[in-house]
Structures are given as structure tokens and as C-alpha cells.
Amino acid sequence: MSALRWGRGVAGLRRALWPAGRHGLLTEEGTLGVIGGRRRSLSASPCEQDRRKDWGHVELLEVLEARVRQLQAESEAEVTVKKVAMAQASEAGGIQPPRKAQMGAGDRWAQKLDEEQRLMERRKEQLRERVQKGGKRLWRVELRKEPRLLSRKLAKQLQRWQKGTPQSPWEEQLEQLLQEAPQRLSCEEASRDPEAKLEGQQQKLLSFLECCLHTGHLPLAHHVLVTYHSRSQQQKLLTLAMYNAVMLGWAREGSFKELVYVFFMVKDAGLTPDLLSYAAALQCMGRLDQDTDTIRRCLKQMAQDGLQLEGLFTSVLLSEEERAELLKAVRKAKPTFSVPCPRPPPPQVNTSPLLREIYAKPNCTVSYPRLHLPLKKLQELFQQQLSMELATTVTVESVEKAPPLTKEVLHARQTLTILRAQWEKALCRELQETKESEAYAAHEGRSSLFPYLCLLSEKELVEMLLQTLQVLPAHGESLFYLAHRLGQRVFNRHMVQRKQLSNQVQVLEKQYSKYLHLLASDTQVAEPCLPRQYWEALGLPEYPQEQPWSLSVLVQLGKRLAEMLVQAVRMPSNLATPRDSNTLIPVLYHVYSFRSFRQIGILKPHPAFRQLLETAAEGTLTFESTEVPMLCPPLPWTSPHSGAFLLSPTKMMRSVEGTQQHQVLLERCRPAELHGALDALTQLGNCAWQVNGPVLDLVLELFNNKGCPHLGVPAPPLEAPRPPEGRQAPDACLQPNVPPTQKAELRRELARRLKMAREMHSLRTEALYRLSMAQHLRGRIFWLPHNMDFRGRTYPFPPHFNHLGSDLARALLEFAQGRPLGPQGLNWLKIHLVNLTGLKKHESLQARRDLADELMEDILDSADRPMTGRKWWMEADEPWQTLACCMEIARAVRAPDPTAYVSHFPVHQDGSCNGLQHYAALGRDSAGAASVNLMPSDLPQDVYSGVAAQVEVFRRQDAEQGMRVAQVLEGFISRKVVKQTVMTVVYGVTRYGGRLQIERRLRELQDFPQEFVWEASHYLVRQVFNSLQEMFSGTRSIQRWLTDSARLIAHMGSAVEWVTPLGIPIIQPYHRDSKVTIKGGLQNLSFNSSVDTSQKPNTLKQKNGFPPNFIHSLDSSHMMLTALHCYRKGLTFVSVHDCFWTHAADVAVMNQVCREQFVQLHSQPILHDLSRFLRNRFCSDPRASKNIWASRLMDTLLSVPKPGTFDLEQVKHSTYFFS
DSSP states (O other): OOHHHHHHHHTTGGGOOOOTTOEEEEEETTEEEEESOOOSOSOOOHHHHHHHHHHHHHHHHHHHHHHHHHHHTTTOSSEEOSOOOOOOTTTTTOOOOOHHHHTSHHHHHHHHHHHHHHHHHHHHHHHHHHHHHHTTSOEEEEOOOSOOOSOHHHHHHHHHHHHOOOSSHHHHHHHHHHHHHHHHOOHHHHTSOTTSOOOHHHHHHHHHHHHHHHTTOHHHHHHHHHHHHTSHHHHTTOOHHHHHHHHHHHHHHTOHHHHHHHHHHHHHTTOOOOHHHHHHHHHHHHHHTOOHHHHHHHHHHHHHTTOOTTHHHHTSOOOHHHHHHHHHHHHHHOTTOOOOOOOOOOOOOOOOGGGTTTTSOOOTTOOOOOOSSOHHHHHHHHHHHHHHHHHOEEEEEOOSOOOOOOHHHHHHHHHHHHHHHHHHHHHHHHHHHHHHHHHHHHHTTOOOSHHHHTSSOHHHHHHHHHHHHHHOOTTOEEHHHHHHHHHHHHHHHHHHHHHHHTTHHHHHHHHHHHHHHHHOTTOOOSSOOOHHHHHHHTTOOOOOOOOOOOHHHHHHHHHHHHHHHHHHOEEEGGGTOTTSOSOEEESEEEEEEEETTEEEEEEEEOHHHHHHHHHHOOOEEEEEGGGSOBSSOOEEEEETTEEESSSSOOOSBOOSTTOOHHHHHHHHSOGGGGHHHHHHHHHHHTOEEEEOHHHHHHHHHHHTTTOBGGGTBOOOGGGSOOOOOGGGSHHHHTSTTSOHHHHHHHHHHHHHHHHHHHHHHHHHHHHHHHHHHHHHHTTOOEEOOEEEOTTSOEEESOSSSSTTSOHHHHHTEEESSOEEOHHHHHHHHHHHHHHHHTTTTTSOHHHHHHHHHHTHHHHHHHHHOTTTSOOGGGGSSSHHHHHHHHHHHHHHHTSSSGGGOEEOOEEEEEBSSHHHHHHHHHHTOHHHHHHTTOSOOSSOOOHHHHHHHHHHHHHHHHHHTTOHHHHHTTTTOOHHHHHHHHHHHTTTOOHHHHHHHHHHHHHTOTTSOGGGHHHHHHHHHHHHHHHHHHHOHHHHHHHHHHHHHHHHHHHTTOOOEEEOTTOOEEEOOOBOOEEEEEOSTTSOEEEEEOOOTTSOBOHHHHHHHHHHHHHHHHHHHHHHHHHHHHHHTTOOOEEETTEEEEEGGGHHHHHHHHHHHHHHHHTSOHHHHHHHHHHHHHSOSGGGGGOHHHHHHHHHHHOOOOOOOOOGGGGGGOTTSBO
């Protein structure tokens, strides 16, 4: 092994474990006892030096031990950087090193180190005993309460008051502080907006302080606040919200002296107290029953600061008990004061012309749909969902075939039970030690993880870690991804508990019961309205919004929990190697591996542990409650952070983790501006679903019988490719006499097989989750709550089982509420069936119906004997949906009256290259409109075939001129070769990306000469772009205008922003990412963060992303408009982006609404509105006139592409616009 390779392997070994006996303890409120904590000082006592020397020997031993294992496993691609006791490779399914390597120097080193290991174990035990004995000598340090003020004047004032002995010194202090604080504010300090969004370290610090308050560690929060305030550089991070949080904590305790200390710091920082500051002071006075004069002076100063007394009760969110103490203080000074009645907010009306009809007063034509379930049933479903969210997890029976209960299986299960009991105790000990060390860090004035680790009970955290261990895949998981997931789970559970403690659950039960009167089948409401409007009319009380934790906090917390799992969870080595001694070895080990040319840390389970799990085959899966469909209708979306799940925290707009700019833009919007998006998301989530039982039975039969990859049912792991045998076996090819070329070929073959096995495992696991959840929900009704991405495209929350999945996933779902087919429903089922097969794509609707009639014998045979008949359905493009449709048609045609047959089957209508449809409508491009079915025609137009034909014209011309590659391509240019590139050009694919797409298609052609693939793909991508330029001239000009505008905006140092036609604010989250590094532990974790909009934008991503993102925002607007108008007409409607679903009986109505709303959308001056918005946003600053980029941007924005002559009204009569 080269020195370079060894150097890289050792780079992460600086993280040797600190003694397991490290202690720290919060002994009393306000004091912190620490034993053996790690110090930052370079000096140490002799005892401490001796201890460090011992642990230095331990670290050296671990380094040498890792080196030996690397020598023994030199052929492995991954380098173990964590101390791991590895079993022999043959027993674990690995590759045996050559015999010479086994018997060489590495073996002698290992023998020597075994002796050293036993000696060091004895020394460790002695050291732990010494540490425990030293625990009796606790040294206690007072947590700081008195601030060190940077202002000399204030410092002297505080000192004088502390030494003085007036009757009530702290009340007088507060009075003078309130009078002087506003005068202290300078122009520079005034720019520090306390209401500004918290970013980075500020967000991290605020969440630390709030968690301290939630966990009863108020003195620690005060101590950290004082520490930060005392250092001028750290004081810049502090905001009024942080001071207020600690003040409110002292107010709840009735600690007036400490509250005044915080007021001193507020004044010293140059901040002006706000309503919450005064509410804290007055609440504290109410608890202490302060004299009337003190309260009156406080109220007088508040009035002088321009703050209204009524605002304490209308603008500040406090608990009922806090409001009562506040009112007690106010009435002592003003006996006649009465709490103002909450004024209903003034009615806000959405002013978008596109939504005028939606929010017009309902008339007789409005027919909002209701659920088919009675009120009592819905209330029962609500209780089930509430119980599930309070438990935070859901246990589901696995659908994998259970093994017979042999002795081996029973023994494996018994072993796991014993091990888990041991792991629980070990994790509890590790958690306690971790808390102690983190408490010591907090004592030093740092915002450590201590309060986060106290949010949940030790039992809850241990259960969470063991669940994580249970589902860890055999090939491991990225430490970053695992850490982020663990941190997010802690946050979600904490939020649920907070709502329980604040009485929100009881209030929710009452409100939701009233809300169900709008949806139930057996109740009536006075006036029909949208669910959001009805919910808001119920007047749900407001609660303080919990500040989300930053990405760095989530990852840091999750990383620490993952490290605890690695350090504490061990198993006997004889489980891996039966002949081995019964020593404990780690269940998890940490390795580095390369993923997409990046070296990342991975946590892998020991193969013996995975084997134990597989043998035990316990047969249950555990999911977070937010990963499972809801059992009752979701809460209506009423704000960017309120909707969907009953208790679990949600966001209206999902985004790249760590980014906050989207949420900030949404919070700043007037509520009425978001009504369209809120109501559309609510409507999509209100669609009730059920599982298609007959299809699920067939899928499960295949799933438990070696699978069927052709039909999308993954094969079990036993079917994965095995390592070569015989002369090609790994151990044979590692012999010294094997040529290097053969070794290289073997490595490539092993890598290929390993990659295929991992992919098969991933697909199998995904299918297992989906099918297990479907089986769990069989016979039940459920709902899929939705939110959206930053462009406005909507997605369901549950990731494993939803209608956005594969063909198999979609076939398992059907509407819970059925509709009679009516006179045309059966015809639409037949058309839908032919669409799913991929036949007759270029034929009329009548031709498709005729084909379905011709194939009726095959359709009925597929429905009756899907696995034993002619299996016609298996040859379709979407086989499982085709089979489900065959079964629905069979039931319908066999019904006594097909028109009365109640169908639950969803019928789809797809847009015809929807991105190009929007471009053609924006540019009024007649030629482009005809190519994408915006114009009426007898047969559907196929843009992909049109582009292929145009490319063939260019190819023929070049071939006649003697171009070799054009001659080679004769007969190979087809619709399939160009389709993906044409489809993605509209979404911003570059020539480089397009070339790769075409290269893949050419390699799939067996007859094409492979030596010409590279040259031919270059030639074809150029001709595809030329063809699109000729066929869609208006489209390309709009794309260039959008790209140029985004490039200039990025050069000005800003991210591109715009507002969709429905009023959703959008900002592109492409910035020059700043690296965030979390040091220590298993490894240094580095990740990119683009939290702050002040970061410089990524110019390339901004300009390339603007055209496709803008078009996505238009297609999402079209979908939302269609959803809202369908809801107004009483239709069931869901979508998969540009694919709209409804009942067969309602397809004609949905088609009409879809076309009308497309015309309505594009009748707006979309490009001119965009130009006006961008000019106001980026060119209105007077300083911009001197900026050359701003000048160029103004010129570009004024040059809006001129539209063509296409008449949009023709879309209403186009049969194949969506079909």
C-alpha cells in the first residue's frame, strides 16, 4: 500500500474516543458540576497529565490496530477509519486475502497487538476507577447572571445599584433603563432589525436558548446569553428575539432581578424594547404583586415608546396563564382596563383576475364536493390519525413471506431480544455521558447540544436509535444523510410534544369536529364555502410559531446521536466467527467510499448483524407518522406553515434543506395573495383514496415468488449476481502470478456486480415499503396531504406510497369515492386503456375506442386470468395500470347497466409536451402551436416525430454533400432517438446534456456502428437544436430573453425572483454555496449551505434554471386553476404535474375546464408583467443607474419578445390539447 494511500486513511484518526468515564452534572439550579471535562487550557494537573498519557497510549494502539487491518485487507476499496473488530472475510461473505498475506508481517503485528490490547484494557479499567473516585471531588462553578456591560456608564450604573440599598432597587433600575434605552439607539444600530430573519449562527443560537427554556435550563440560557453579550464580536449575533426569550423565561419564574439584568443587556446592545419585552416585564410584576407606581411608570414609558397597551393582548402570543398575570399587573395600575375583544381581521380578497370567479360569492351553480362518509365515521378517523401522530411512529406488518419457525429462526429472535436489552442500557449510559460533556461545553458559554438532548426522554431517544439501526441497509448509509434524518426526527417529536403540553390538542379536537360538518355526507352548513374559508371562520386561536432549527443544528445533533450508536452498540464476536472468543465487537463501522467522485463517510452494519436480522425475519417495519398517508382529511392550508398534518410540523413550500428565503418571501406576502395556492393544495389533499385489492394480491404473489423485473416487481436479494467462481474467483485472481490486466478486469466485474446488487437491494426495499404500506391500508380510506416546491409544483407528503410513483404504485390506488359511469364513462375507460398500452398514439379517439372493442376478448381474458391466460396486458407500456383498467372495464361491461356502474378508477389526461405548449402560447407561435396540439386537428400531432422528420431532412442534405457521419446515420433517426432531448430542451437541457441523451439512445441500437456514437451524437444534438429553432422560433426567442435577463440579474449580485400569475413569490435557490464544517467525532462533516440570500448567486445555475423554472411555475398555475374550478363544479381532481386525473364520468367536464383555464391564464400579459416586476425589483434603485449591468438589464427587460398571430381561443376546440 502506498504511503499516500496510508496517509489518506490515517487523516481521520484524530478522533480517538475520550474516556468513557467522562462526567459532568447539573447539580443545582444555577450551578454546574463537572468531572473530568475536556479543557481548552494547555496546562493540566499531574493527575490530568497522567490521564492524558494513558489515553494517548489508547489512541496510538487504535491507530496501529487500524494499520494492521489495512495491511491484512489491502485489496479492499474502502478504508476503515474507525476502530473495528472485523471477522474473517470468508465468514462474513467477503474476499479472502492470499495465504501469504495472512501469514505475513500483519499476522505477527496482530499477535503482538493482542497482548498490548489486553494490557491496555486493564489500564482503561484502572483509569475509569480513578475517574469515578475523583467524582467525589466535584468542583462547582456558578452560572453567570450578572452581565459584563461594554458601556462604562452602564457598568458603573449597574454597580452603583447593586451596592445601594433603596427600598426596591430593581424597579428603579428598570424605570431608568426603559427611559434611556431609546436614547442610546444610534443610526448604525437602528439598522439592526430585530424582526429580520435569523440566519446561520443567529438561528442556531436562538434555537439553543429556546430549547434551554423548554427543558427547564433557564439559568444556563441566561449564562450563555451573558457570555455572548460580554464579547463584542459575539454580541453582534444577538437579536432582540434572543433577549426577549430569556426575559420571558425569567418573567415566568417571577425573577425580577434577573429580568432587569437582561434589560441592562438590551440597553447596552442599543436595542429598543418591543411589546414582548414590556409583556415580560409586566407579567413578572403581576406575579410579584408589584406596587402600582412601578407598573404605572412602566406603562407610561411604553406609551412614550409609541406602543399601544392593547397590543400586549392582541399582538403578543402568550399562554392563558401568562395573559392572566399580565392582565393582573395592568389592572392594578388601570382598574377599568378591559381586554379588547379580538377583532376579526379585515376581509382580504384575492385581487388576481384569474381567481375572481373562484372567490366570488357562491351561487346556485357552485357544487362543492362532499365526502361519502358520515360525521361519526370521520370523527373516528380523526381520533385514529391523532393517536398515530401522538405516537410519532407507525408499525406495519411486512409483506415479505415469513419463514417457518425453525430452531434457527427462534434462536436468532431470542438473540436479538437479548442484544437489544443490552443495547438499551449501553445507549442510556452513553447518552448520559454525552449530556454531561455537552453540559460542560454550555457552561463555557457555547451553544452546545445539551438542551437538544434533553428535549426527549432517554427512552425515546434510545428507541429512535434502535429503529435507525434496524433499517440501515447492508451497504450502509451516508453519515450526513443519517445525521440529518435523526436530527429532523428529534425536532418533529419535540414539536408534537410542545403541542401536547400547550393544550393545543384539546383545542384542535373541538375545532376539527366542527370543521367536519363541511365535509361529512350527513351534515349541512349555512353557506357553501371553501375548506380554508370555513376553517378560518371557526376562529382557531393563534399560537407562537416555533422557530425551525438550522441545518447545521440538525446535522450536528444527528451526528452526535449516530456516534453514540456506533460507540455503544456492540455484539459478541462469535456471532461473526463461531470459533472466535466471546469478545464484543462494534455492530456499526465507519468507512470512506467514493460516490460520484466525492469521498464520503458511510456507516455500515456488520455483515453478521445483517445476517442475524435476515435469519430472525421479525416481519415488522416502522415508519414516521409523516411518512404514512393520513387516516382523516388533512387540515386546510391557512398559512405557509399551517396545514396538512394534525400535529406534525409542515411547510407549505418544500425547499433545499437549509434554505430559508422561500419561507421568508411567503411570510411577507399578504395572506390573500396566497389564497389560490393554499386552496389548491387543500383541494388536492382532500381527495380520498383506497387500495386496489385485486391488483395488490397479484403483485404480492409475484413479490414473494422471485419477483418480475420486467413488470417492475424487484427480485429478492438471492437473485442478485454473485462473485465469479473458479479461476475467476477473487481469491484466485489475487495471487502474485496473476497479470495486472486480469486483476483490473476482475475489479471492474466485481464493481459491476456490486453496483447491480446494491441497486436490486434498493429497488426491493422501496417495493417492500410500498407494498407493506398498501397491505396495511387495505380496506381503509386514506388521504395524501400535499405541499409544493419553490416553483409551485405540487407533491404528496408520504414518500413511499402515492400517485406520483411508478406504474405499479399508480395501479395500486383508486378513488375511495365512486361515480356512476354515465353515458360516456365506459368510452373514456376504453380510450384510457389504449393510451396506457402505448398503441394508437397518433390515431383519433374514435380509433382508440374501436381498438379497445376489437381487443375486448384480450381485455376480459387479462381481467379474468391475469397470470394464466394470454397475458396481453404484460406487453403494454404501463402494464399494471393496463391490468387495473382491464378489470374495471370487465366489471363495467358485465354490469346490468354499465351507465349505472359505480367506478372508482381514475382516468388520466396528459398534456402534449406541456412545456412547449406554454412556450407556444406565450409567443403566440402558430407553427409551434400546431406541433403541440394547441390548434384543432383531426389527428393528434406528435412534436417528436416532427423534429425527427426535420432532422432527417438536414441529414439527407449533409449526406448528399459527402458528410460521413450523416451517411452513417441513414435509417437510424427515429422518434425514440430525439424524444428525450426535445422533451427536456424546454426545461433547460444544454447541448452537452442533450448529446449524452442521444448517445444513450444510439448505444441501445444494436445495428448502429458503435465507433461512430460520439461523432453521431454531436451531429444529432446540433441538428435537433436547429430543428427546434426552425419549428419553434418564438419559443427560442423567449428562452434567450429569459436566459439573458437571469444572467444580468445574477451579475448584479442577486438571485432571480418573480411572482406566478396566482401570486406565489418565487426565488431561485442557486447561490455560491458556503461550506459548513462540523468538526470532531467520527469525521469532519462538510456540506454546502445556501441559507442566506446575501450570498453571491451562482450565475450559471441562475441563467440556466430561469427558463425551465418559469415554465414550471406556469404549468403549476394552470394545474391549480384547473383544480379550483373542478372543485367548484363538484369534481374529484388530482394531478401528476401535467397529467390530470378524475372519474371517467367527469373527463369531458375536466377537459373543458382545463382548456378554458389555459386560455384564461395565457390571456394575461405574462411576459410584460414579468418584465415590469423585474424592472421594479432590480432596476428601481437610483444607484442602479450607475451600474453597467443594471443598464443592460433595463434594456433587455424593455425588449420583450413580440408575440405572433396565434389565436388562443382555438385551444378550447383542440381535442388533443390534453388527451
